[in-house]
Amino acid sequence: MELSKEQYIEVLNHSLSCGGEYSEIFLEDSYGTFILYDNGKIEKVNFSSSRGASLRVVSREETIFAHTNEPTFENLISLANNLKAIASERFETQETLKVEDLKESEKRNFSPFQIPFDEVEIDKKVEKVLAGVNLLRDVDSRIKQVTISYSDSCRKVKIINSEGTIAEDIRNYPRYSVTVIGEDEEGNLFIGYAGDAANEGFEFFTEQMMKKVVDDAVRQVVAQIEGEEAPAGEFTVVISSEAGGTMIHEACGHGMEADLVLSGSVYRDKIGQKIASEKITVVDDGTIMNKRGTLNYDDEGTPTERTILIENGILRGYMHSKITSKKFSVQPTGNGRRESYMVLPIVRMRNTLILPGDDNPEDIIKSVDYGIFVRKMGGGQVDVISGDFQFGINEGYVIENGQITKPIRGASLVGNGLKVLESIDMVGNDLGFGVGTCGKDGQSAPVSDAQPTIRIPKMVVGGIVKGGKE
Amino acid sequence: MMNNIQQILEKALLLIKNNDCKGQINVFSVENKNASFSIGKLEQLSEGEQGSVGIKIISKEGKIATSSTNILSEKGINQAVEKAIQMVKYTQPDEAHDVSDEKEFTYIDWAFDVDTKNMSLNEVMELAQNLEQRAKKSDPRIKFVRGASYETSLTRIYFANTNGLYKNALFTNAGASISLAAIDDQNSAMGFDFEVAQSARLIEIDRIVRNSVDLAISGLSAEVLRSGRYDIILSPVAAGMLISTLTTPLSGENVYKGKSFLKDRLGEKVANNVVNLIHDPMDGSAPLIASFDNEGTNTSRFNIIENGVLKSYLHSIYSANKFNTKPTGNSFAFADNPIPSIGTINMHLISNKTRKEIMNIPNALYVTNIMGLHTADPISGRFSVQISGRVIKDGEFVGSFRGMTLAGTLQELLTNLESVGSDFKYLGTVAGSTTLIRDLSVGGK
Numbered sequence: 076m077e078l079s080k081e082q083y084i085e086v087l088n089h090s091l092s093c094g095g096e097y098s099e100i101f102l103e104d105s106y107g108t109f110i111l112y113d114n115g116k117i118e119k120v121n122f123s124s125s126r127g128a129s130l131r132v133v134s135r136e137e138t139i140f141a142h143t144n145e146p147t148f149e150n151l152i153s154l155a156n157n158l159k160a161i162a163s164e165r166f167e168t169q170e171t172l173k174v175e176d177l178k179e180s181e182k183r184n185f186s187p188f189q190i191p192f193d194e195v196e197i198d199k200k201v202e203k204v205l206a207g208v209n210l211l212r213d214v215d216s217r218i219k220q221v222t223i224s225y226s227d228s229c230r231k232v233k234i235i236n237s238e239g240t241i242a243e244d245i246r247n248y249p250r251y252s253v254t255v256i257g258e259d260e261e262g263n264l265f266i267g268y269a270g271d272a273a274n275e276g277f278e279f280f281t282e283q284m285m286k287k288v289v290d291d292a293v294r295q296v297v298a299q300i301e302g303e304e305a306p307a308g309e310f311t312v313v314i315s316s317e318a319g320g321t322m323i324h325e326a327c328g329h330g331m332e333a334d335l336v337l338s339g340s341v342y343r344d345k346i347g348q349k350i351a352s353e354k355i356t357v358v359d360d361g362t363i364m365n366k367r368g369t370l371n372y373d374d375e376g377t378p379t380e381r382t383i384l385i386e387n388g389i390l391r392g393y394m395h396s397k398i399t400s401k402k403f404s405v406q407p408t409g410n411g412r413r414e415s416y417m418v419l420p421i422v423r424m425r426n427t428l429i430l431p432g433d434d435n436p437e438d439i440i441k442s443v444d445y446g447i448f449v450r451k452m453g454g455g456q457v458d459v460i461s462g463d464f465q466f467g468i469n470e471g472y473v474i475e476n477g478q479i480t481k482p483i484r485g486a487s488l489v490g491n492g493l494k495v496l497e498s499i500d501m502v503g504n505d506l507g508f509g510v511g512t513c514g515k516d517g518q519s520a521p522v523s524d525a526q527p528t529i530r531i532p533k534m535v536v537g538g539i540v541k542g543g544k545e
Numbered sequence: 546m547m548n549n550i551q552q553i554l555e556k557a558l559l560l561i562k563n564n565d566c567k568g569q570i571n572v573f574s575v576e577n578k579n580a581s582f583s584i585g586k587l588e589q590l591s592e593g594e595q596g597s598v599g600i601k602i603i604s605k606e607g608k609i610a611t612s613s614t615n616i617l618s619e620k621g622i623n624q625a626v627e628k629a630i631q632m633v634k635y636t637q638p639d640e641a642h643d644v645s646d647e648k649e650f651t652y653i654d655w656a657f658d659v660d661t662k663n664m665s666l667n668e669v670m671e672l673a674q675n676l677e678q679r680a681k682k683s684d685p686r687i688k689f690v691r692g693a694s695y696e697t698s699l700t701r702i703y704f705a706n707t708n709g710l711y712k713n714a715l716f717t718n719a720g721a722s723i724s725l726a727a728i729d730d731q732n733s734a735m736g737f738d739f740e741v742a743q744s745a746r747l748i749e750i751d752r753i754v755r756n757s758v759d760l761a762i763s764g765l766s767a768e769v770l771r772s773g774r775y776d777i778i779l780s781p782v783a784a785g786m787l788i789s790t791l792t793t794p795l796s797g798e799n800v801y802k803g804k805s806f807l808k809d810r811l812g813e814k815v816a817n818n819v820v821n822l823i824h825d826p827m828d829g830s831a832p833l834i835a836s837f838d839n840e841g842t843n844t845s846r847f848n849i850i851e852n853g854v855l856k857s858y859l860h861s862i863y864s865a866n867k868f869n870t871k872p873t874g875n876s877f878a879f880a881d882n883p884i885p886s887i888g889t890i891n892m893h894l895i896s897n898k899t900r901k902e903i904m905n906i907p908n909a910l911y912v913t914n915i916m917g918l919h920t921a922d923p924i925s926g927r928f929s930v931q932i933s934g935r936v937i938k939d940g941e942f943v944g945s946f947r948g949m950t951l952a953g954t955l956q957e958l959l960t961n962l963e964s965v966g967s968d969f970k971y972l973g974t975v976a977g978s979t980t981l982i983r984d985l986s987v988g989g990k
Contacts, residue, residue: 110635110945113802114801114802115654116635116636116637116639117635117636118636118637118639119609119611119636120610120632120633120635120636121610121611121612121613121709121884122610122611122612122613122625122628122629122632123612123613123614124613124614124615124616124625124628125597125614125615125616126615126616127615129593136586137586137587137588137590138587138588138589138590139587139589139590139591140589140590140591140593141591141592141593142591142593143593143594144594144595144596144615144617145616157592161590161666164667165590176924180606197631197632197635198635198789201635219803220802220803220804223927252733255959256804256924263925264803264804264806264924264925265924266922266924266925283584299925305952307772307930307950307986307987307988307989308772308988308990309990316753334691335691336689336691336728337583337584337689337691338583338584338691338692338724339688339689339691339726339728339733341733383614389710402969417593417595419589419591430693454917454919454920455917455920456916456917456919456931457916458735458914458916459735460726460733460734460735460761461733461734461735461764461767461947461948463916463931463933463947463948464916464931465762465916465917465930465931465950466917466920467917467920467929484927485922485925485927485929486929486952487917487920487929487930487931487950487952487987488950489948489950490932490948491948518693535769535948535949535950535988535989535990536950536988537929537931537950537951537952537988538929538950538986538988539953539986540773540986540987540988
């Protein structure tokens with residue numbers, strides 16, 4: 076899919092010849108393998124590949140866009156022609172921008188990898204799945220079903236824009252997940268799920284990583300089998316550093332994406348204000364070595380950075396793409412991401428974390444007379460306008476008199492981002508990461524998030540109410 | 546898009562046969578036009594073509610492999626076939642895998658609307674702009690409109706397999722959606738709505754504006770109520786969301802593997818007597834219509850739950866073979882993911898009341914939005930989600946609530962389900978209508 080510099084310049088200039096302040100070519104080439112062990116055997120193998128390119132032209136906050144799955148020079152010129160025709164009707168042309176030269180951006184290396192996925196035979200990948208199956212053998216007689224999936228994908232992107240830059244990035248996404256289904260004495264079924272992922276090569280699939288994923292899934296299903304129905308209502312909640320970062324992702328991450336700020340997010344017009352407990356500092360960092368949300372350049376060619384969102388309780392800034400940064404008159408933060416060449420980049424999180432505080436995690440648990448301890452969070456969702464969010468508890472326990480006691484069955488936690496941030500009153504000196512795939516506007520993006528152990532004095536727990544009707 | 550598709554597929558299938566395998570190929574080609582406005586600006590105007598090919602091959606021992614590509618050329622498809630052939634040895638054999646032999650084929654010509662196909666990018670843009678402007682003007686408290694969008698698409702599907710089946714479909718779709726924020730002092734609330742249909746004529750911009758604005762404005766005064774057991778009325782959208790969570794436990798493959806709370810329940814009562822759940826993929830009013838699924842099986846209208854009794858699971862060829870029954874035509878693929886898996890097109894409940902009759906109730910919570918339904922567990926049936934909506938007293942809306950939880954099991958929802966309205970909202974894979982479910986657990990203060 077390589078064209079010459081002169082050809083790129085010609086496409087960009089052609090697309091800008093009827094107006095526009097910015098033009099960009101996005102090229103993508105990706106492939107991936109998926110292997111599934113289910114129902115006692117290797118059941119599925121799939122290989123997928125795709126490639127394509129898109130072209131966008133921006134003029135005064137307005138964007139026109141076109142894409143093709145055959146990124147030849149002729150096709151890119153033809154896309155440029157289509158956009159030119161729309162631009163001539165839509166854009167007020169004063170003077171035409173002309174690109175003279177293109178310069179390659181410096182190489183950055185926040186996601187080094189040793190073994191590319193396409194250099195590994197499928198049988199070596201199958202071995203990784205079977206290794207997980209072996210680890211699960213005879214582990215607990217209540218486990219009736221085991222599903223293990225291996226997936227890898229490699230995404231090479233190249234961004235060439237009218238600012239004169241060429242940026243390239245290779246993202247390798249390995250992922251390993253384990254689902255176990257257990258049955259209690261009455262024949263009720265329960266599920267335990269765990270997974271890990273990164274931006275790294277095939278060397279990611281270590282024995283140690285697989286063992287941890289297997290152990291997590293088993294512990295979760297056992298907690299479900301032995302657990303009681305969770306109560307419903309308001310309780311003190313302690314979220315473990317092991318729990319992952321779904322809460323911070325939903326409670327404040329999305330609301331601080333500048334495109335959502337512009338659409339009325341609950342965090343709008345609050346920069347410089349105290350919005351959280353002073354124990355809270357939140358960053359979104361695209362540069363943490365080999366994490367799933369790490370990028371060298373975002374999908375607009377902007378170098379990634381560590382973006383401070385909240386510092387000691389004060390809102391410092393939002394996450395930006397090129398378009399939103401212009402509207403806020405700030406620098407882009409490297410958060411412009413797209414699922415594929417067929418869609419426009421939007422503001423997305425990368426690795427989002429609450430930084431560790433001073434409290435001892437054990438003291439945090441001891442401080443609670445009666446409450447809920449969340450050891451693993453599941454997926455979540457947020458309404459950024461009201462700030463209300465929800466996330467599932469995959470593994471939770473009751474805290475009684477400062478001790479973790481009995482496990483609880485599948486419940487969720489519901490809260491409001493601003494209120495939760497203000498009310499967090501203990502922040503542990505530990506830190507744990509979780510991985511996920513975030514969905515927004517129909518696009519998915521690999522992310523990670525992290526937090527220390529924290530205490531929230533009051534949150535609504537979505538358990539079961541017994542007794543009479545309201 | 547290639548115009549000699551049938552020959553290209555025949556060549557690829559010959560390659561599969563020459564390797565002593567059976568196989569099938571789905572090709573999707575989608576042309577779409579899309580415009581989106583946000584805060585008075587054209588956020589996106591795009592026109593593009595998306596293609597994908599999904600290949601499944603089965604070795605003579607019954608091993609399978611799949612591959613997909615977006616390169617719709619003879620070379621691209623053959624490379625993907627070769628990749629699948631290379632990989633097939635890594636799976637373990639299972640005799641239940643097969644390809645369809647249903648040669649009979651009905652070409653549907655009524656899911657194609659020439660006016661929708663011919664809409665220009667400018668017309669699409671004007672409709673999106675119109676949607677945004679009307680919403681903005683409808684109430685001074687609507688301060689932000691994010692993503693008022695309008696989209697049209699033309700989809701071509703080609704299916705072929707090594708038994709000589711060749712089936713194809715051509716249809717149009719139009720869709721509009723909006724998300725907006727109402728702000729009043731310190732209170733803010735989100736509203737949204739969307740419609741999708743076969744033809745642009747069926748999309749009503751005014752209705753979308755009214756629904757989304759009502760939702761946002763009524764949410765401004767929302768509060769957290771006391772925990773308790775409440776009667777719940779689901780809005781058509783919320784009901785549709787809940788119905789779609791039944792797809793996974795109804796999947797014949799999941800049931801076969803023991804991964805469903807509905808396993809071993811065929812012929813048993815799983816729901817209240819009034820519950821009739823049907824799969825209705827040829828309903829002319831629905832936005833998606835299919836006369837064959839993506840394994841080449843012809844679809845049909847059939848009862849999944851009849852008068853509360855579980856009558857059928859949703860079957861692919863594989864799961865039907867496992868249950869020694871016929872496939873139900875429920876193996877679907879889409880341009881985004883061209884490898885088929887068990888799903889539905891227009892699954893819905895049969896109405897037994899009007900919306901007006903259902904809403905005339907002394908006390909209930911009317912749920913307009915559910916958050917976190919993707920965290921529901923299809924295996925145990927347990928779910929715990931966030932709900933927001935309006936408070937009904939004596940048949941009237943008297944307030945709003947938000948930030949509360951609804952928890953229970955899908956079994957409990959089916960058992961406590963009492964009334965289904967006739968005001969269907971078509972979501973494509975499912976349709977929902979105003980639905981009353983009694984006595985559910987709601988968490989709040």
